[in-house]
Amino acid sequence: MAANSTATSLPAPAAGFKALIALVAVGAAAALYRFAVGLGASTNLSDNVPWGLWVAVDVLSGVALAAGGFSITAAVYIFNMKKYKPIARPAILTAWIGYTVVVMGLVIDIGKPLAFWHPLVMWNYRSVMFEVVVCITLYSSVLALEFAPAFLERFKLTGLLKILKLFTFPLVIAGIVLSFLHQSSLGGFFLIMPHKVPGLWWTTNLPYMFYISAIALGLAMVSFESIVSARAFKREQELDVIKGLGRGVLITLCIYLAFKFGDLAYRGALPLLFTSGKASLFFNLELLIGVIVPIALYAMKSVRESVNGLLTAASFVIVGIILNRFNVNFFAQAGPDTHYFPSLMEILVTIGLVALMILLYRLAVTYLPVFHEPGKQH
Amino acid sequence: MATNNGKKKGVLVDLTRCIGCRGCQVACKSWNERKTGKTALEGNFTNPKQLNSDTFTRIGFIEQDKADQQPVWSFIKSQCMHCEDPACLSACPVGAFSKTEQGAVVYNFGRCIGCRYCMVACPFNIPKYEWESTSPWIRKCTFCADRLADGKVPACIKVCPTTVMFFGPLDEVKKEAEKRLKENPGKYVNHIYGKEEAGGTSWMYLSAVPFSEIGFDTRIPGKKLPDITWGMLSEIPVKVGALVVGLGLIAAFRNRGADADKSSESKQEKEK
Numbered sequence: 001m002a003a004n005s006t007a008t009s010l011p012a013p014a015a016g017f018k019a020l021i022a023l024v025a026v027g028a029a030a031a032l033y034r035f036a037v038g039l040g041a042s043t044n045l046s047d048n049v050p051w052g053l054w055v056a057v058d059v060l061s062g063v064a065l066a067a068g069g070f071s072i073t074a075a076v077y078i079f080n081m082k083k084y085k086p087i088a089r090p091a092i093l094t095a096w097i098g099y100t101v102v103v104m105g106l107v108i109d110i111g112k113p114l115a116f117w118h119p120l121v122m123w124n125y126r127s128v129m130f131e132v133v134v135c136i137t138l139y140s141s142v143l144a145l146e147f148a149p150a151f152l153e154r155f156k157l158t159g160l161l162k163i164l165k166l167f168t169f170p171l172v173i174a175g176i177v178l179s180f181l182h183q184s185s186l187g188g189f190f191l192i193m194p195h196k197v198p199g200l201w202w203t204t205n206l207p208y209m210f211y212i213s214a215i216a217l218g219l220a221m222v223s224f225e226s227i228v229s230a231r232a233f234k235r236e237q238e239l240d241v242i243k244g245l246g247r248g249v250l251i252t253l254c255i256y257l258a259f260k261f262g263d264l265a266y267r268g269a270l271p272l273l274f275t276s277g278k279a280s281l282f283f284n285l286e287l288l289i290g291v292i293v294p295i296a297l298y299a300m301k302s303v304r305e306s307v308n309g310l311l312t313a314a315s316f317v318i319v320g321i322i323l324n325r326f327n328v329n330f331f332a333q334a335g336p337d338t339h340y341f342p343s344l345m346e347i348l349v350t351i352g353l354v355a356l357m358i359l360l361y362r363l364a365v366t367y368l369p370v371f372h373e374p375g376k377q378h
Numbered sequence: 379m380a381t382n383n384g385k386k387k388g389v390l391v392d393l394t395r396c397i398g399c400r401g402c403q404v405a406c407k408s409w410n411e412r413k414t415g416k417t418a419l420e421g422n423f424t425n426p427k428q429l430n431s432d433t434f435t436r437i438g439f440i441e442q443d444k445a446d447q448q449p450v451w452s453f454i455k456s457q458c459m460h461c462e463d464p465a466c467l468s469a470c471p472v473g474a475f476s477k478t479e480q481g482a483v484v485y486n487f488g489r490c491i492g493c494r495y496c497m498v499a500c501p502f503n504i505p506k507y508e509w510e511s512t513s514p515w516i517r518k519c520t521f522c523a524d525r526l527a528d529g530k531v532p533a534c535i536k537v538c539p540t541t542v543m544f545f546g547p548l549d550e551v552k553k554e555a556e557k558r559l560k561e562n563p564g565k566y567v568n569h570i571y572g573k574e575e576a577g578g579t580s581w582m583y584l585s586a587v588p589f590s591e592i593g594f595d596t597r598i599p600g601k602k603l604p605d606i607t608w609g610m611l612s613e614i615p616v617k618v619g620a621l622v623v624g625l626g627l628i629a630a631f632r633n634r635g636a637d638a639d640k641s642s643e644s645k646q647e648k649e650k
Binding site for chain 2: 035037041074111112123185188195207333
């Protein structure tokens with residue numbers, strides 16, 4: 001491995017690496033099986049539940065998980081919070097890999113994978129889905145450019161690096177704007193069916209609910225992976241940074257919770273918390289896991305000050321907000337006797353995509369200057 | 379019949395006239411060349427249980443026991459409602475749906491990518507998918523758009539032995555529905571299903587039994603559903619403008635003095 005003067009290249013940990021490759025291989029085989037036999041034979045999707053695990057997790061949650069990218073660049077470049085500069089690049093990397101994998105998930109999910117490019121030339125500007133596709137395409141390009149300096153530094157292309165640096169600020173702005181548009185529009189998907197989505201979730205503010213919770217999820221994800229990768233690579237924990245991230249998650253969750261209850265109260269929908277049967281149960285569960293428990297955890301000083309505490313709190317947020325995406329997607333389609341549980345193939349593909357994300361992240365941080373040594377300016 | 383003057387067509391389904399012969403179901407299959415398969419009754423006489431990629435229209439058999447223990451049957455024809463402003467049409471990212479001159483909502487096979495948003499977005503759950511195919515299409519009732527364009531009536535209406543369906547220019551169909559309600563007090567519940575639902579549909583229903591009791595979704599709001607999403611999408615230019623200006627201002631404020639740092643940095647570099 002070439003030593004790099006501007007950043008540390010870290011040794012690849014062997015543990016788990018083979019397991020990751022195996023999971024990716026199994027996921028790829030499951031995806032090939034899905035292409036060979038069609039959606040009906042490989043999934044539990046049906047006319048009653050056309051959108052399942054892949055839409056809820058691989059797409060809706062995957063995009064939200066990548067929200068750390070724009071949140072951190074906003075903190076660093078717009079709000080001038082220099083403290084977070086060391087994690088800007090890992091956050092951008094996560095987002096970029098996240099979107100790449102989301103697009104792969106989309107191509108596996110759509111019925112005509114070979115027609116995936118149609119939205120780029122066949123425009124329906126009244127479609128929320130079209131807007132999301134355009135934003136995701138543009139933002140993936142923005143992320144590629146935002147991450148490009150890592151490649152340029154690695155291969156010492158200083159000329160190009162200087163040119164690219166001129167565009168840092170416009171790229172950051174573009175990333176924040178595009179993210180606001182499509183993160184909220186993922187919630188906007190469900191606006192068109194006000195009578196189908198239970199009143200617990202359906203509100204004209206649903207896009208903003210998705211946006212705010214994506215920021216909480218994105219920051220939790222960045223803090224989760226900072227802690228985990230520091231451990232995996234036996235790097236020192238950047239306590240100041242992850243504590244700050246925890247504070248960011250806490251503030252965002254408090255805003256989210258207040259907004260959520262304010263909105264429910266304004267619509268007179270508070271009784272639904274107890275009267276909507278299964279929907280009430282899952283709504284309360286998602287709030288408890290993703291919002292209330294983490295707020296309680298972050299509120300405790302012992303948790304805020306400990307790496308394990310911060311890791312636990314972040315994990316709750318990740319699980320809870322993913323459950324929210326799953327709930328909105330499922331209950332938007334569910335009739336009184338709709339049953340859906342993902343098939344083995346759906347689960348294997350999803351696990352494979354998650355493993356692929358971790359694998360690509362590991363490869364990138366191993367061979368590219370992603371993490372800077374603490375205290376060292378690049 | 380004064381049916382072919384107005385270009386936009388409509389249909390009034392008078393459920394009190396249906397005898398449940400399923401002739402429409404057969405005619406639809408045969409005109410649209412849809413597969414038939416072995417089916418079985420599942421607890422009632424409705425067959426198949428719901429619409430699917432090979433069944434564009436179907437008669438639901440609903441049996442209600444009234445107070446005097448006599449069963450009352452309702453036969454419910456379902457098919458695409460052909461909305462005035464269809465949710466599927468606005469939801470589709472590639473514009474695979476369009477509305478013909480006659481008001482039929484039709485699907486362009488060549489555009490579809492199979493995202494299935496139309497299925498999720500449709501207030502009436504009409505578009506169905508060819509799940510068993512490796513290159514699946516969305517399938518749904520076409521209002522027999524090809525027949526309409528030729529000045530013919532849809533296949534299901536053509537074969538109906540009890541003239542359940544009144545077909546004509548949309549305006550006349552609405553007038554006919556109101557006329558029947560007015561001239562037969564007590565015969566129907568006082569509601570024309572489809573006149574307001576989802577902002578109005580080409581197909582409308584009259585029934586003797588409350589719609590909520592015979593499987594109609596009565597929660598569908600009486601407004602054009604694409605207006606809700608358009609409310610969000612049409613604000614994009616304003617939001618983008620506001621965000622760019624706002625972020626620029628915040629950045630300028632938060633980074634004030636940064637330029638001085640930079641110039642001193644570059645000076646140092648030059649000195650090197």
